[in-house]
Amino acid sequence: MKPSPLTLHGIQFVRVHIEPDLESGFARAHHFDFDGSMLKWALDHGYDEQDGTWWVAVGFGTMNEEEEPRCPYILDVQAVGVFSVSEKYPVERHEGLAFEYGAALVYGAIREMVTNVTSRSLVGPLTLPTPSFVGAFEAHRNGNPEDQ
DSSP states (O other): OOOOEEEEEEEEEEEEEEEEEESSSSSSGOOHHHOOOOEEEEEEEEEEEETTEEEEEEEEEEOOOSSSSSOEEEEEEEEEEEEEOOSOOOOOGHHHHHHHHHHHHHHHHHHHHHHHHHSSTTTTTOOOOOOOOOOHHHHHTTTTTGGG
């Protein structure tokens, strides 16, 4: 195993709102398939020149529309991770690396939080879908949030 060029300094949760959606029609969350359900995403990032770190913010939530499959939980979770990139890694690729891999790490923490909280909740444990953040930086730069 070789070391990653990205170092995680910490992840903090900005918002954690998780409650059962009693109108979803699901008796147990583990039967729910996210395919076709309405989800909302937010990805943002920035650079702190004072300490040379990148921050990456990820927001994830459900949007329960009448025509779409409803998630058994109402979710609105936001977290921010702080990262540094190795000086050995090409400088022109620092931002993309921090954005895409940072987003994956922050989302992983969100996914874990949702599973932990829902494991003792009324509808049972919920595991969020596994997204890919590959190409998300380019889509973000080009202003295509639906491609993120």
